[in-house]
Amino acid sequence: MGLEVAQVNVAVDLFERAHFSLDHPLVTILSDTPPARVVLFTLEPGQQVNDHRNNSEVHMLALMGRGWIHLGQSTHDVTAGRWFFCPPGTSHGFGATERMIILATIAPRPRSWADPADSVGC
Secondary structure (H helix, E strand, C coil), rough: CCCCCCCCCCCCHHHHHCCCCCCEEEEEEEEEECCCEEEEEECCCCCEEEEEEECCCEEEEEEEEEEEEECEEEEEECCCCEEEEECCCCCEEEECCCCCEEEHHHHHHHCCCCCCCCCCCC
């Protein structure tokens, strides 16, 4: 699981934490506290995180690469440095056209990964 950072200071090199798989996108939980879950998504070209919804707001920052993101009915280009906001209940998903890293903050933290009422994929 990720780091529980509610009571400690932590400095993380996100690029050192970024690992990739040719089989599927990788998800690394960096922090998982009641106020927010922070997740690093790494994707190879052609991989995607399917559209899904959750009951939290989602902030996504592209750290590296290129791709696309669906936010509701809109599709946007993803390039390093672009930030995206997804209100609670809004469908969202993304895919890579080149190796890509997305840092996502999901607030408040979903109750569990397996609870479809909270989240599918986040």
